[in-house]
Amino acid sequence: MKCNKSKTINDHLLRSWIRCRRKAWLEIYGDKQKKLWTAHSTLQLNHQIDCFHNLAQKSYGIGIQACKEGKNIVYGIRLKLPLIKHRLIKGNLPILKKTSGESIWGSFSYQPVLARQGKKITREHRLILSMTGLFINNIQKYQVQKGLILHKESEIIKVEKIRLTDKMNTELIESLLNLEKDIESKTPPPITSNRKKCTICSWRSHCNSVASKKGYLSEVSGIGAKRELLLNKIGIKNIEDLAKTKHYKLKGKLDKFGTQHGDISKQLILQAQSQSKDKAIKLNPAKNLNNLKEAKGLLIYDIESDPDIKHDFLHGFIRIPNNIHKEINLKKIKYSPLLNLKKDTENSLWKRINRKLNHHKDLPILHYGETEPISLLKLGLQQGASPHELDAIKKRFIDIHLLIREYWCLPVRNYGLKAIAEFIGFEWEQSNTDGARALLWWRQWKKSRKLNHVYSKNLNSIFRYNRDDCIATLMIAKWLIDQE
Numbered sequence: 001m002k003c004n005k006s007k008t009i010n011d012h013l014l015r016s017w018i019r020c021r022r023k024a025w026l027e028i029y030g031d032k033q034k035k036l037w038t039a040h041s042t043l044q045l046n047h048q049i050d051c052f053h054n055l056a057q058k059s060y061g062i063g064i065q066a067c068k069e070g071k072n073i074v075y076g077i078r079l080k081l082p083l084i085k086h087r088l089i090k091g092n093l094p095i096l097k098k099t100s101g102e103s104i105w106g107s108f109s110y111q112p113v114l115a116r117q118g119k120k121i122t123r124e125h126r127l128i129l130s131m132t133g134l135f136i137n138n139i140q141k142y143q144v145q146k147g148l149i150l151h152k153e154s155e156i157i158k159v160e161k162i163r164l165t166d167k168m169n170t171e172l173i174e175s176l177l178n179l180e181k182d183i184e185s186k187t188p189p190p191i192t193s194n195r196k197k198c199t200i201c202s203w204r205s206h207c208n209s210v211a212s213k214k215g216y217l218s219e220v221s222g223i224g225a226k227r228e229l230l231l232n233k234i235g236i237k238n239i240e241d242l243a244k245t246k247h248y249k250l251k252g253k254l255d256k257f258g259t260q261h262g263d264i265s266k267q268l269i270l271q272a273q274s275q276s277k278d279k280a281i282k283l284n285p286a287k288n289l290n291n292l293k294e295a296k297g298l299l300i301y302d303i304e305s306d307p308d309i310k311h312d313f314l315h316g317f318i319r320i321p322n323n324i325h326k327e328i329n330l331k332k333i334k335y336s337p338l339l340n341l342k343k344d345t346e347n348s349l350w351k352r353i354n355r356k357l358n359h360h361k362d363l364p365i366l367h368y369g370e371t372e373p374i375s376l377l378k379l380g381l382q383q384g385a386s387p388h389e390l391d392a393i394k395k396r397f398i399d400i401h402l403l404i405r406e407y408w409c410l411p412v413r414n415y416g417l418k419a420i421a422e423f424i425g426f427e428w429e430q431s432n433t434d435g436a437r438a439l440l441w442w443r444q445w446k447k448s449r450k451l452n453h454v455y456s457k458n459l460n461s462i463f464r465y466n467r468d469d470c471i472a473t474l475m476i477a478k479w480l481i482d483q484e
C-alpha cells in the first residue's frame, strides 16, 4: 500500500478518525467499491439543514465578504491553515453566527455553530467546534469565547452554548497529530473493539469480513471492548482459542474480574464454537413453543420509529390465517400498515389497532425484540385502556427474539432480526435497507407532503420494508418450529 504524505486532512476526515481510527485510513486508501451507502450521513445532513435553517435570519451572506459586511449569519467559508507543523488543514465552516467582540471587521465577531444528532454532546462535537473556532479566530484576529451546538428535540430547535477552552484546543492538536500518524502508516489501524460503532459505518461489510477471517474476539456476540481486553489478559486471543477453552477454567479466571463475566463463560464458549464451526447449537429442548405451535393463525407486528422525536410512525401487521405448520404462501400474505401521521392523532391510531386486535382475539401477536410490546402497551395506557384490556394483550405477545436466545446458539455476530433472518436464508425484497433508510424515506415523504409534492414511492418503500420485517419475524418463528 502506497502512502501519500500530501493527503489532505480536513474536518470530514477528522470526524471519521474520531469515530474510528481505521475509518479515516480507509477513507483515503480503502477500495471505494467495498464502501456501502448508508442512510445515516443523509439523515445527519438533513438534520443539519433543518437546524441551520432555523438560525437563518434576514441578514445573511456567503464567504469572507459577508463577514466584512457584518452579516448576522455567514455561510460557506472554506479555509486552509497550518494547524499542525508542515501540514495545511482544510476547514469547512458551514455556518457562523455574529456575536459581540472586536474583530478586524468592526465591533463584532463570529462564533462557530454546529448541529448534532443524538442524545448528548460527544468528543466529536467538541473537537469539531474547537477546530472551527481556531479557524475563525485566525481570520477575524479575535478569540471567540463560545460556540453553539444546535439540536432538534420534538421538532423544536434547542441551542447549547459551549465554552471553547485551551484544553479543547490542545486535545484537537493532539488528535490531528495522531490522525496524521495514522494516515502516514502503510497498514490500517486495527478494527475497533467497540463493534457497536460498525453498525452505522459504511465500511462495515469490509471490516466484518476481515474480522471474521482473522477470528477476532470482537466478532463473538456477547464480547464488547472490555470483555475482549479481559480475555486477552487471560491469554485468549481469538475465537479458536475461546472455542477450545474449558468452561470451568474460563469461569474461574473471569470470576476474578466480576461474577458478571464468569457467569456467561459457558455462553461465550458455545457462541465461539458455533461461529468457528459455522454450526447452530441447540441449547435446551424447546418447552415454551406450545402457544406458537397450536395457534390457529398468527398476527405479526413490527413498528417503524423516528427516535429523535420519539414517534412511532408506522405500526405494521401481517396476519396468517393458518397454523404455522401449514405452508405459507408469501404472495398471499395480508399486510396492514397503520400510519401514525402525527403524535397528536394517537387516539384514532389506538382505536384502529385495538379494532384489529379484537377482531383477531384468539391469535397470538409475534414480534422481534421488546420495542413493540413496550410501545403498544404505552400507547394503550395513554389512550385510557383498562388494566384488564392491557393484560389480555400482554398475554398474547410472543417474543421470537427471546425464544431464539433461549433455545439456540447460532453462528451469527449478533441476534438482531437482520442477522438471524440472513442465517435462515430470508432476504429483504429491497437490498441494503435498514431502519435508518426507512426513517430517511419517512422524513422525505413527510417533507414532500408539506410541499405538496408526490412522494408516494417513498411511502411504498417503507411499507415494503416493514412488511418484510414482519415476514422475517414469521420465518424465524417457523424455523424454530421446524427444528423441533
Ligand code: SF4
Residues within 6 Å of the ligand: 019, 020, 021, 022, 023, 026, 190, 191, 192, 195, 197, 198, 201, 202, 203, 204, 205, 207, 208
Ligand atoms: S466498520 Fe467498524 S472498524 Fe471498520 S472502519 Fe467502520 S467503525 Fe471502524
